[in-house]
Amino acid sequence: MTLAARIIPCLDVKDGRVVKGVNFVDLRDAGDPAEQAAVYDAQHADEICFLDISASHEGRGTLMDVVRRTAERCFTPLTVGGGVRAVEDVRALLLAGADKAAINTAAIKTPDLIDAASAKFGAQCIVVAIDAKAVAHDRWEIFTHGGRTATGKDAVAFAIEAVERGAGELLVTSMDRDGTGAGYDIALLHAISSRVRAPVIASGGAGGLQDLVDAVKLGGASAVLAASIFHFGRHTLAEARAAMKAAGIDVRPL
Amino acid sequence: MNVTVIRTGLSNLGSMVRALEECGAAVRVAEKAGDLDDAARVVLPGVGAFPEAMARLERDGFADALREHARRERPLLGVCLGMQLLADEGEEMGGAKGLGLVPGKVVALKVAEAGERLPHMGWNDVRPRGRSPLMRDTPDGGDFYFVHSYHFVPDDPADIAATTPYCGGFVSIVARGATFGAQFHPEKSSRAGARLLANFLAA
Numbered sequence: 001m002t003l004a005a006r007i008i009p010c011l012d013v014k015d016g017r018v019v020k021g022v023n024f025v026d027l028r029d030a031g032d033p034a035e036q037a038a039v040y041d042a043q044h045a046d047e048i049c050f051l052d053i054s055a056s057h058e059g060r061g062t063l064m065d066v067v068r069r070t071a072e073r074c075f076t077p078l079t080v081g082g083g084v085r086a087v088e089d090v091r092a093l094l095l096a097g098a099d100k101a102a103i104n105t106a107a108i109k110t111p112d113l114i115d116a117a118s119a120k121f122g123a124q125c126i127v128v129a130i131d132a133k134a135v136a137h138d139r140w141e142i143f144t145h146g147g148r149t150a151t152g153k154d155a156v157a158f159a160i161e162a163v164e165r166g167a168g169e170l171l172v173t174s175m176d177r178d179g180t181g182a183g184y185d186i187a188l189l190h191a192i193s194s195r196v197r198a199p200v201i202a203s204g205g206a207g208g209l210q211d212l213v214d215a216v217k218l219g220g221a222s223a224v225l226a227a228s229i230f231h232f233g234r235h236t237l238a239e240a241r242a243a244m245k246a247a248g249i250d251v252r253p254l
Numbered sequence: 255m256n257v258t259v260i261r262t263g264l265s266n267l268g269s270m271v272r273a274l275e276e277c278g279a280a281v282r283v284a285e286k287a288g289d290l291d292d293a294a295r296v297v298l299p300g301v302g303a304f305p306e307a308m309a310r311l312e313r314d315g316f317a318d319a320l321r322e323h324a325r326r327e328r329p330l331l332g333v334c335l336g337m338q339l340l341a342d343e344g345e346e347m348g349g350a351k352g353l354g355l356v357p358g359k360v361v362a363l364k365v366a367e368a369g370e371r372l373p374h375m376g377w378n379d380v381r382p383r384g385r386s387p388l389m390r391d392t393p394d395g396g397d398f399y400f401v402h403s404y405h406f407v408p409d410d411p412a413d414i415a416a417t418t419p420y421c422g423g424f425v426s427i428v429a430r431g432a433t434f435g436a437q438f439h440p441e442k443s444s445r446a447g448a449r450l451l452a453n454f455l456a457a
Contacts, residue, residue, distance in 0.1 A: 072272045
């Protein structure tokens with residue numbers, strides 16, 4: 001085996017609670033992100049991702065508690081994104097137990113934050129999250145605020161800049177595909193992964209197991225992030241791993 | 255089994271403490287250098303950049319306390335950056351001296367094969383070289399979680415306890431006497447990681 005492609009279940013968290021419910025049985029509290037993360041940990045998720053969509057200050061405080069409780073019971077890496085605006089926010093997440101912090105809007109608005117956070121904590125724990133929409137053939141623009149706000153920034157050019165500034169990883173989400181289950185935007189993934197040396201996480205659109213395979217084989221992604229195909233029991237992590245292995249992708253031998 | 259985990263300031267200790275507790279250890283967190291005086295075993299975790307982490311260890315007195323701990327041949331495990339800090343020096347961000355407990359230096363990983371990306375991030379093989387007490391009874395094809403851009407190059411090949419096939423192959427475990435270093439994160443490496451921590455607790 002060589003470096004394994006990672007399968008990353010992602011939970012959207014608001015005010016300390018999971019936004020989209022998960023159909024797991026045997027959970028004492030199905031809305032508690034730490035509980036759900038523990039289930040994915042038991043299924044050998046390669047990493048777990050929380051994306052915080054809390055708007056309020058109180059919500060952020062609750063998130064820290066969630067991260068702390070998750071890190072104390074999950075012995076697998078945890079990435080947390082959403083609302084990271086300053087170096088201090090990254091520090092708070094890492095101290096709470098996140099292994100990596102994902103910076104989204106703030107990295108677009110203030111790219112210097114990438115340099116500062118990377119110098120302080122090391123590139124390995126700085127993920128830059130890029131939400132992109134196709135605006136022409138083979139051209140994607142970065143959008144913020146859940147896809148509502150256009151930034152005028154070219155996604156591929158910014159991806160290159162982010163890695164040069166010290167991003168250790170890129171979380172690339174297609175806003176066109178997010179929530180559709182129509183598959184990842186393979187052209188977007190390929191356009192970025194072929195131009196940066198850092199690993200790329202595919203996000204937005206996974207609807208079936210072949211989508212995971214395509215993201216790695218055709219899109220050049222090092223990891224696949226998905227929410228609903230795992231949350232709603234459509235597929236287990238073991239099925240995802242088996243499908244990728246059958247397609248000739250290196251996965252963790254379990 | 256008692257084990258002391260050093261609070262290095264930049265890193266979260268929750269996962270490490272809990273993982274050690276899962277292995278049956280009584281864990282104490284060292285807040286100051288004096289806490290190492292009577293420590294049977296010490297874990298040095300690490301996140302961040304080499305020069306800043308080393309400056310903190312020197313400033314807080316942990317560096318000398320760790321050297322004394324190693325001189326007494328008491329078990330020490332450095333994890334990730336904590337492993338790298340065992341070296342004589344590191345070249346990251348202009349360079350800095352390390353603890354000097356395992357002779358060698360820390361240099362940047364360099365891509366050797368098409369498709370390799372940096373940082374080296376994710377689950378990869380750890381292949382024991384010789385009889386490595388840390389790797390005893392770890393699952394076959396034992397995979398561990400890595401996230402790093404630099405790697406340890408020991409001066410003495412006898413200090414190499416395991417390697418990992420990435421960027422031409424790098425040293426993923428060093429062992430010199432009772433001093434050990436793991437480039438990966440055992441506390442984030444599920445069952446294989448728990449096994450390795452249990453092995454350290456038995457060392």
